[in-house]
Amino acid sequence: AQPVKNICCVGAGYVGGPTAAVMAFQNPNIRVTVVDRDERRIRRWNSKHLPIHEPGLGDIVRIARDGSREISFTNTPVGSRANDGSDTASSSESEPASDGHHFRMTVVPSRQPNLIFSTEVTKCISEADIILIAVNTPTKSRGIGAGRATDMTAFEAVTSVVAQHARPGAIIVEKSTVPCRTAELVRETMELHRPGVHFEVLSNPEFLAAGTAVQDLLQPDRILIGSLTSESSRRAAETLATVYAAWVPRSRILTTNIWSSELSKLVANSMLAQRISSINSISAICEKTGAEVDEVAASIGRDPRIGNKFLKAGIGFGGSCFKKDILSLSYLAESLGLEEVGEYWRQVIKMNEYQRDRFSRRVITCLNNTLVAKKITLLGYAFKANTSDTRESPALEIIKTLLEENPREIAIYDPCCNPVVTRNEIKILLRDQAALQDDGGPIVVYSNAYEACAASHAILITTEFDEFRNKKRLETPKGLPGITFGSNKSLDPRPFKRIEPSETDILSLHKFLLHKNRCSGVGSDPLQRYIEEPACAEDC
Numbered sequence: 329a330q331p332v333k334n335i336c337c338v339g340a341g342y343v344g345g346p347t348a349a350v351m352a353f354q355n356p357n358i359r360v361t362v363v364d365r366d367e368r369r370i371r372r373w374n375s376k377h378l379p380i381h382e383p384g385l386g387d388i389v390r391i392a393r394d395g396s397r398e399i400s401f402t403n404t405p406v407g408s409r410a411n412d413g414s415d416t417a418s419s420s421e422s423e424p425a426s427d428g429h430h431f432r433m434t435v436v437p438s439r440q441p442n443l444i445f446s447t448e449v450t451k452c453i454s455e456a457d458i459i460l461i462a463v464n465t466p467t468k469s470r471g472i473g474a475g476r477a478t479d480m481t482a483f484e485a486v487t488s489v490v491a492q493h494a495r496p497g498a499i500i501v502e503k504s505t506v507p508c509r510t511a512e513l514v515r516e517t518m519e520l521h522r523p524g525v526h527f528e529v530l531s532n533p534e535f536l537a538a539g540t541a542v543q544d545l546l547q548p549d550r551i552l553i554g555s556l557t558s559e560s561s562r563r564a565a566e567t568l569a570t571v572y573a574a575w576v577p578r579s580r581i582l583t584t585n586i587w588s589s590e591l592s593k594l595v596a597n598s599m600l601a602q603r604i605s606s607i608n609s610i611s612a613i614c615e616k617t618g619a620e621v622d623e624v625a626a627s628i629g630r631d632p633r634i635g636n637k638f639l640k641a642g643i644g645f646g647g648s649c650f651k652k653d654i655l656s657l658s659y660l661a662e663s664l665g666l667e668e669v670g671e672y673w674r675q676v677i678k679m680n681e682y683q684r685d686r687f688s689r690r691v692i693t694c695l696n697n698t699l700v701a702k703k704i705t706l707l708g709y710a711f712k713a714n715t716s717d718t719r720e721s722p723a724l725e726i727i728k729t730l731l732e733e734n735p736r737e738i739a740i741y742d743p744c745c746n747p748v749v750t751r752n753e754i755k756i757l758l759r760d761q762a763a764l765q766d767d768g769g770p771i772v773v774y775s776n777a778y779e780a781c782a783a784s785h786a787i788l789i790t791t792e793f794d795e796f797r798n799k800k801r802l803e804t805p806k807g808l809p810g811i812t813f814g815s816n817k818s819l820d821p822r823p824f825k826r827i828e829p830s831e832t833d834i835l836s837l838h839k840f841l842l843h844k845n846r847c848s849g850v851g852s853d854p855l856q857r858y859i860e861e862p863a864c865a866e867d868c
């Protein structure tokens with residue numbers, strides 16, 4: 329494999345920024361430049377306040393970008409996807425801390441900065457041996473395939489720029505999630521702009537998850553590199569593999585044909601989402617039969633062929649990837665004339681929406697089918713715990729449904745989301761909603777959970793933040809009634825009497841609402857703990 333001196337990553341977003349930062353961190357001899365035409369974003373990457381919040385990212389960027397001598401910590405939350413690192417090539421030491429977290433300590437000697445963030449797109453492309461394309465590939469919003477097909481506008485635009493400026497022989501890498509056979513389009517674009525000039529095209533999808541991006545990048549389950557069968561393409565794959573081999577054991581670097589690699593990314597996300605929809609569908613059966621979905625998940629999860637991860641029933645998956653990638657997969661299947669296959673995968677999304685809407689409906693039913701003059705609190709607005717990422721958050725869809733019922737107030741508290749930003753975001757997203765007033769009312773975003781919950785008729789736990797669980801109980805002042813939240817942050821530990829010490833994650837609340845429907849008797853009804861005026865639904 330040829331030696332790599334310069335890597336250029338086009339796109340300084342959720343994938344490009346952290347991926348390039350870790351590549352630079354682990355390869356001090358390679359100059360890694362991240363380019364984006366968005367000047368504001370690049371400015372933020374060059375500042376102390378990075379545009380992306382990921383544990384450990386600040387340290388990695390500081391070391392690679394500024395050449396700081398640092399001792400850095402990365403904590404691995406229990407249950408994170410990352411491996412324990414026993415077979416990694418990293419020079420780190422790892423010790424399990426008493427609270428069940430792993431602290432990975434890396435001592436880094438002083439070094440030359442080798443991570444650059446720049447808006448000089450064409451210049452940086454022209455200097456690179458490897459060019460990673462890591463731009464947005466959202467779902468098309470109009471035209472043919474609207475709402476399903478992948479919008480390739482940004483990807484295609486960048487490919488054209490790369491085609492015009494890359495040096496002959498450069499390796500062009502698809503990092504963005506793209507439909508299967510995109511590499512063919514890349515080759516055609518290169519040929520169109522630079523006929524006769526040879527470039528290599530590889531697929532190298534990224535599997536990092538929000539909130540554990542750095543950990544996932546430092547200790548990936550696998551690195552997937554897809555190439556064509558030609559000798560030169562395989563050599564290019566080997567060149568890219570050497571970049572990863574600086575910190576990833578060879579056994580985890582998989583090389584496949586390019587189409588398998590492109591497809592694998594769509595399939596990985598679709599299968600993960602499918603597991604969630606499958607267990608959510610079972611939760612509906614559990615509610616009608618008295619089976620407990622957590623018990624069912626635990627039982628089936630013991631079968632190693634099924635596995636115990638990603639089997640948590642809840643209010644459905646969110647995030648920027650799952651829905652988009654399933655839509656892309658099903659659209660791909662249909663474009664290939666495979667109607668039944670497309671229909672099969674679309675069902676995963678249908679089930680996700682069914683589960684979320686079922687939850688909203690249950691809340692309304694439990695409040696006597698009217699929210700007029702009532703205050704409803706949502707704890708959590710992000711699509712999952714420990715992130716401020718709100719893309720495709722189920723909470724937003726729940727708010728939409730509740731808003732139609734004309735409540736007095738919808739109170740929101742999220743430990744990671746800035747209240748002002750959240751309020752404006754919701755206002756923009758819901759601007760077409762009839763019940764929304766000019767000032768954003770009746771939606772109120774709080775910076776304190778207790779205030780958000782005060783005098784509320786129902787409290788919905790819509791994101792599985794630890795502080796909404798009761799794992800770590802706090803001491804309460806003597807003489808005051810039970811505990812409220814277990815908190816690992818700066819939550820005011822004052823007891824709040826409508827929330828009792830109990831498991832208060834999304835799942836149990838969900839179950840409580842369902843118990844209510846089975847009418848287990850008001851006195852013993854756990855839902856009573858959450859609702860000020862427990863009002864039995866008609867069918868109870």
Ligand code: UDX
Pocket residue numbers: 534535536537538539597600604637638639640641642643644645646647648649650711712713
């Ligand atoms: C996902 C994939 O995990 C990652 O590999 C890919 O690169 C991008 O998409 P992410 O979107 O960050 O990552 O979130 P993830 O942790 O996978 O969770 C997705 C959603 O599923 C969240 O809304 C989460 O709350 C929900 N979920 C997850 C469940 O409802 N139940 C589960 O058991 C697991």
